[in-house]
Amino acid sequence: MTFLERLExxxxxxxxxxxxxxxxxxxxxxxxxYAELEQTTRQTMAYLQNLGVAxxxxxxxxxxxxxxxxxxxxxxxxxxxxxxxxxxxYPAHELRYFLQDAAARFLFADAAAQPGIAxxxxxxxxxxxxxxxxxxxxxxxxxxxxxxxxPISPLPPDPAATCLMIYTSGTTGRPKGAELTxxxxxxxxxxxxxxxxxxxxDVLLHVLPIFHVHGLLVALHGALHxxxxxxxxxxxxxxxxxxxxxxxxxxxFMGVPTIHRRLVGAAQAAGVDLGHMRLFxxxxxxLPDDLFQAFQATFGHTLLERYGMSExxxxxxxxxxxxxxxxxxxxxxxxVAVRIVDPDTGAALPDNQIGxxxxxxxxxxxxxxxxxxxxxxxxxxxxxxxxxxxxLREPDGYITLKGRAKDLIISGGFNVYPPEVELVLAQHPAVxxxxxxxxxxxxxxxxxxxVIIRRPGTAVTAAEIIAHCxxxxxxxxxxxxxxxxxxxxxxxxxxxxKAQLRQDLCG
Ligand code: MCA
Numbered sequence: 001m002t003f004l005e006r007l008e009x010x011x012x013x014x015x016x017x018x019x020x021x022x023x024x025x026x027x028x029x030x031x032x033x034y035a036e037l038e039q040t041t042r043q044t045m046a047y048l049q050n051l052g053v054a055x056x057x058x059x060x061x062x063x064x065x066x067x068x069x070x071x072x073x074x075x076x077x078x079x080x081x082x083x084x085x086x087x088x089x090y091p092a093h094e095l096r097y098f099l100q101d102a103a104a105r106f107l108f109a110d111a112a113a114q115p116g117i118a119x120x121x122x123x124x125x126x127x128x129x130x131x132x133x134x135x136x137x138x139x140x141x142x143x144x145x146x147x148x149x150x151p152i153s154p155l156p157p158d159p160a161a162t163c164l165m166i167y168t169s170g171t172t173g174r175p176k177g178a179e180l181t182x183x184x185x186x187x188x189x190x191x192x193x194x195x196x197x198x199x200x201x202d203v204l205l206h207v208l209p210i211f212h213v214h215g216l217l218v219a220l221h222g223a224l225h226x227x228x229x230x231x232x233x234x235x236x237x238x239x240x241x242x243x244x245x246x247x248x249x250x251x252x253f254m255g256v257p258t259i260h261r262r263l264v265g266a267a268q269a270a271g272v273d274l275g276h277m278r279l280f281x282x283x284x285x286x287l288p289d290d291l292f293q294a295f296q297a298t299f300g301h302t303l304l305e306r307y308g309m310s311e312x313x314x315x316x317x318x319x320x321x322x323x324x325x326x327x328x329x330x331x332x333x334x335x336v337a338v339r340i341v342d343p344d345t346g347a348a349l350p351d352n353q354i355g356x357x358x359x360x361x362x363x364x365x366x367x368x369x370x371x372x373x374x375x376x377x378x379x380x381x382x383x384x385x386x387x388x389x390x391x392l393r394e395p396d397g398y399i400t401l402k403g404r405a406k407d408l409i410i411s412g413g414f415n416v417y418p419p420e421v422e423l424v425l426a427q428h429p430a431v432x433x434x435x436x437x438x439x440x441x442x443x444x445x446x447x448x449x450x451v452i453i454r455r456p457g458t459a460v461t462a463a464e465i466i467a468h469c470x471x472x473x474x475x476x477x478x479x480x481x482x483x484x485x486x487x488x489x490x491x492x493x494x495x496x497x498k499a500q501l502r503q504d505l506c507g
Contacts, residue, residue: 002157002182003189003225004078010227011038014200019224021231022067023244024136030067034227037074044075045152047143052128053106055080058165060104062086062095062113065210065234066135068143070220072108073210077163077182080155084165084177085211088113089474096120098167099127102177102369110135159183165369166213168310169417177369178311185217187362188313189225191333192218196252196279196304197320198226205250207236207259213310214284214413219254228252238266249276256284256413258444261291264298274299279320281306284413285445286401292326305329307401311378312336312385313363316399328398329391336361339384340393343405346380349392354402357391358384407498409438409446414476416448418498421479424472425450430460435488435496436479439506450479451501453488 001009011019015035022030032040053059059076061083063069069085076083084102086095088110095117099107103126109117111132121130157163163185165177192198204223208215223230231248233240236259245253255263260282280301287305295303306317307329315338318330332338340355341348349355364385367375379385388406391399409416418436425434432455438446450469454460462482469478483505489497 001186002159003185003221004074004157004182006186006189007074007224008038010034010224014227017200017227018229020067020070021229021248023231023233025234025237027240032067037224040071041074041078042152044071044143045079048072048075048079048081049152051106051131053079053081055161057081057105058084058102060084060086060099060102060107061211062088062090062107062109063133063135064088064110065232068108068133068135069210071143073216077157080157080161080163082162082165082179085216086167087209087211087474089476091472091474092116092120093472094474096123097174099124101174102165106131108133157182159186160366162366164217166310169415169420175417175420176371176374178365179367179369180217180313180365184313184363184365185221187335188217188333189221191335191363192222192314192317193226194334195317195320196222196281198222198228199251200227202226202228202252202278203248203250204228204230204252204254205241205245205248206230206232206254207241208254208256212284213308213313214254214256217313218283218308223252236262238262239270242266242270242272245274245277246272251276251278252281253277253279254281254283257282257287257291258285258412260287260295260303261443264291264294267298272299274301277301279304281317283308283314285410288445289326307399309387311365312359312361312387315357315359315363315387325398328394328400330399331397332399333363336363338393338399340391340399343390351393351395354390354392356405357387357389357399357401359387360384409436409448411438411441411444411446411448411476413445416477421448421450421469421473421477424469425452425465427472428460428465428468430455430458431465432456433488435498435501437498437502437506439481439502447481448477448479449481449483449505451483451485451488451505453486454484 011034018031019034019037020032073083105128107130111134114132159182162179163182164180167175169175206219210216280303282303282305302324304318308314316329318324337360339358343356390403391401421436425431433453435451439449441447465482489500491497
C-alpha cells in the first residue's frame with residue numbers, strides 16, 4: 001500500500017484525532033484533525049485541478065514551513081503530479097536553476113519573495129503560473145475552491161511513478177533532481193515503522209525544515225503514516241523545544257547533531273525531565289562520540305543514530321532495542337541491502353575492511369531527472385546505488401562510516417558541495433583560483449572555508465568574498481571563513497590537494 005493510501009485510511013480511522021499541531025514562534029497553536037487534513041487536502045486538490053495541474057507536472061514549493069506547504073505537497077502527489085520542495089532561502093540565482101532544470105509548471109512561493117522572483121519569470125518558459133501566498137505558519141490556506149466543486153477521482157497512486165523530486169549536488173556539475181516514487185516512499189516508511197516501533201499514540205516534536213528527506217519523509221510522513229500526532233515548530237529554538245517536549249508530553253524527536261548539542265547546552269541551564277520520551281534519533285551528519293555521551297548523561301536517553309541519503313531515504317539505523325553503538329550508524333533497515341566494495345575494482349570486501357557503501361532496495365530512487373548519464377554512473381551494472389561514502393561492516397553487521405569518497409562538506413546537517421561554491425567564487429573578478437574545504441567545528445560539524453588566490457593587482461577582503469557568496473548562494477553554503485594564500489597545493493593530476501589544505505589550514 002502506498003503512503004497516500006495509508007494516509008487516507010488513517011484519516012478515516014483516526015478522524016477525530018490531531019494529525020498536525022502547528023505552533024508559531026509566539027506559541028500560538030492551530031490543531032488539524034485527521035478528518036480536517038483529509039478534507040482540506042481534497043479541497044486543495046480541487047483547487048490545483050482547477051488551476052490545470054496534471055499528472056507528471058512538477059510543482060515547485062518554495063514556501064516556509066507552514067500548513068499550506070503540507071496541503072499543497074500532499075495534494076500535488078495525490079493528483080499524480082510531482083512535488084518539488086525548495087529551500088525558501090534560495091536566492092534568485094539558485095532558484096532559477098532548479099525551476100529551469102525541473103521545467104516546473106507551477107511555483108508556489110511566499111508573497112514576501114515576489115520582488116526577487118518576478119524578474120526570473122521571463123527565463124522560465126515552462127512555468128505556467130507563479131502563485132504567491134501570504135503565508136503564516138498557522139493560518140489555514142486560502143485556496144479558492146471551485147464552486148460547484150468538480151468531483152476529484154484520482155487514480156490509485158502508481159508505485160512506479162515519481163511523486164517527489166529532491167535536488168542533490170555532486171562532485172561535478174550542477175545539482176540533480178533525485179526522482180522518488182510512491183513505491184520508494186512507502187518502502188522506506190514501512191521499514192522505519194518497523195525499526196523504530198512507530199505507534200499511533202506517538203507525539204512527534206518536529207523542528208526540522210520540510211524541504212529535505214529528513215524533515216519531510218522521515219519525520220512528517222513518518223508520523224502521518226503511523227496515525228500519530230506531529231507538533232510542528234517553524235524554526236528550531238533549543239529552550240522552546242525543551243519546553244514543548246515536556247508540555248506536550250512528546251514521545252519522539254528527530255534532530256541533527258547541531259540541534260542535539262544545543263539541546264544539551266540549554267538543558268544544563270534549565271533542568272528538564274523527559275521521562276515520557278521514547279525515542280531521540282540523530283541523522284544527516286556524523287554524531288560525535290562526545291555528544292552521544294553528553295546527551296545520555298544529560299537526558300538519560302541514548303541517541304539512536306541512523307544513516308540515509310536523499311536518493312535512498314534511510315539506509316541503516318541503530319536498533320530500537322539492543323545496542324546503540326557509539327560511532328556506528330547501525331544495521332541495514334528491513335528490506336534494505338548494504339554491501340561494502342572496493343571502490344576501484346567493485347569487488348565485495350570482507351568484514352572490517354573499508355570500502356564504498358552501496359545500497360539496493362525498494363527505497364532507492366529510480367534515478368536523476370532527465371540525466372540518464374548521471375543515473376548510469378550512480379548505479380553499478382548489477383543495480384546497486386553507489387553512495388560515495390566509505391565505511392566498513394563489523395562481523396555482527398553494524399555499519400560504521402569512515403569518510404567520504406566524494407568532496408562534500410556537512411554543516412549543521414546540510415550538504416555543501418565545494419564545486420558549487422567554487423563556481424560562484426570564480427565569478428568574482430578578484431579571484432584567480434579557489435578551493436573550498438570543510439574545517440572541523442564544534443557547533444556545525446564542519447565550517448565552510450574558502451581558500452583563495454587573489455588576482456594580481458586586486459585587493460578584495462574576506463567580508464567582500466562572503467557577501468558575494470551570500471548574494472548567489474543560500475546562507476549555509478556561504479563560507480564562514482576566507483583565507484588568502486599565494487599558492488594551492490596540487491596533486492600529480494593538477495587537482496587541488498584538499499586533504500593537505502585541511503591539514504595545513506584547519507587548525
Ligand atoms: C543556518 N545557518 C547555517 C546553517 N543553518 N550555517 C551553516 N550551516 C547550517 N546548517 C546560518 C544561516 O544562514 C544564518 O546565517 C545563521 O546561521 C542563523 O540562521 P538560523 O536559521 O537562525 O539558524 P539556526 O536556526 O540556528 O539553524 C541551525 C539548524 C539548521 C537548526 C541546525 O541548520 C537546521 O535545521 N539543520 C537541519 C538540516 C537538515 O534538516 N538536514 C537534512 C538534510 P546569517 O546569520 O549569516 O544569515 S540531509 C537529509 O535529509 C539526509 C537524507 C539525512 O540522512 O537526513
